[in-house]
Amino acid sequence: MTAHPVPLRGAGASPLAAGAATEPVIRLQAVQKTFQLPNGQRFDAVCSVSLDIAAGDVFGLIGKSGAGKSTLLRLINLLERPDAGQVRVGGRDLTALSRAQLRETRQNIGMIFQQFNLLQNATVFENVAFPLRIHGRNATADIDARVRECLALVGLEDKVHSYPAQLSGGQKQRVAIARALAPRPQVLLCDEPTSALDSETTQSILDTLREINQKLGVTIVIVTHELSVVEALCRHVAVVEQGQVVEQFAVREPAAERLTVLGRELDALVRRRAREAALDLELAQEAAGVPAALRVAGGAAHV
Numbered sequence: 001m002t003a004h005p006v007p008l009r010g011a012g013a014s015p016l017a018a019g020a021a022t023e024p025v026i027r028l029q030a031v032q033k034t035f036q037l038p039n040g041q042r043f044d045a046v047c048s049v050s051l052d053i054a055a056g057d058v059f060g061l062i063g064k065s066g067a068g069k070s071t072l073l074r075l076i077n078l079l080e081r082p083d084a085g086q087v088r089v090g091g092r093d094l095t096a097l098s099r100a101q102l103r104e105t106r107q108n109i110g111m112i113f114q115q116f117n118l119l120q121n122a123t124v125f126e127n128v129a130f131p132l133r134i135h136g137r138n139a140t141a142d143i144d145a146r147v148r149e150c151l152a153l154v155g156l157e158d159k160v161h162s163y164p165a166q167l168s169g170g171q172k173q174r175v176a177i178a179r180a181l182a183p184r185p186q187v188l189l190c191d192e193p194t195s196a197l198d199s200e201t202t203q204s205i206l207d208t209l210r211e212i213n214q215k216l217g218v219t220i221v222i223v224t225h226e227l228s229v230v231e232a233l234c235r236h237v238a239v240v241e242q243g244q245v246v247e248q249f250a251v252r253e254p255a256a257e258r259l260t261v262l263g264r265e266l267d268a269l270v271r272r273r274a275r276e277a278a279l280d281l282e283l284a285q286e287a288a289g290v291p292a293a294l295r296v297a298g299g300a301a302h303v
């Protein structure tokens with residue numbers, strides 16, 4: 001896939017980025033979300049969570065069904081408004097903003113969903129142009145250029161006139177990624193982005209997300225129930241249980257002890273994949289006739 005350079009939202013380029021150099025791009029401080037249930041009872045979905053996510057990171061949120069992962073993710077762009085606590089993104093406290101300011105600030109936070117959430121009666125072009133048009137400040141030529149740039153980034157230049165119904169699941173998710181990136185966000189939130197896709201398509205979407213992170217520096221936060229997704233994509237992970245972050249760690253640094261079963265399972269997977277990669281490398285070198293003394297180690301020893 002050809003990737004076209006897209007200008008980064010630089011630290012000095014936008015008031016949204018003010019303060020970003022001095023604190024993590026995402027900072028949740030004691031955020032709380034309680035839902036009122038139909039029977040009148042109250043349910044604490046997120047309980048006083050504090051979490052820092054550094055600029056440029058790829059951060060996974062894992063946990064059992066109902067643990068509060070999606071609610072936590074949706075607190076980051078205030079799709080869910082916290083009952084208490086602060087949500088800071090790009091140095092701004094989102095909870096203190098007016099509606100108009102929040103609309104503006106949300107351009108800095110793209111989001112993709114399990115079911116893609118595309119406009120069915122709009123072409124691929126119009127889907128990607130949508131977030132640029134609703135802010136009404138972009139000239140038509142600029143929108144056109146930006147839409148094509150984003151579609152190139154996800155390898156879908158040739159689908160510009162197609163409708164969502166004419167696309168595969170993976171292509172729909174690529175359109176959703178292009179749409180999320182169109183306003184040049186610092187942060188991309190992903191809510192189970194590969195859960196509706198087969199494993200091959202999942203791999204190619206993960207490759208695209210990795211490329212976006214590496215080339216554009218966009219910080220990615222991803223909710224998933226698939227440990228393989230975390231292993232393949234994330235640098236850091238937090239395990240969520242009953243509305244709380246019970247542990248967080250660097251994915252590539254398996255430890256002797258973890259607090260949670262999911263943490264232990266993820267470590268085991270990381271170790272297994274590292275061993276497999278080391279073996280593959282060894283076999284490839286052997287097949288290529290590289291003398292044993294000159295072979296490069298695969299790195300499994302580190303984990």
Ligand SMILES: Nc1ncnc2c1ncn2[C@@H]1O[C@H](COP(=O)(O)OP(=O)(O)OP(=O)(O)O)[C@@H](O)[C@H]1O
Binds near residue numbers: 069
């Ligand atoms: N709008 C709402 N009203 C009432 N309860 C809600 C609402 N949204 C979420 N919940 C409840 O909050 C809890 C956490 O939900 P959430 O979707 O964040 O969990 P999750 O970890 O993402 O689960 P899953 O992996 O199944 O999507 C669940 O028990 C859910 O039923």
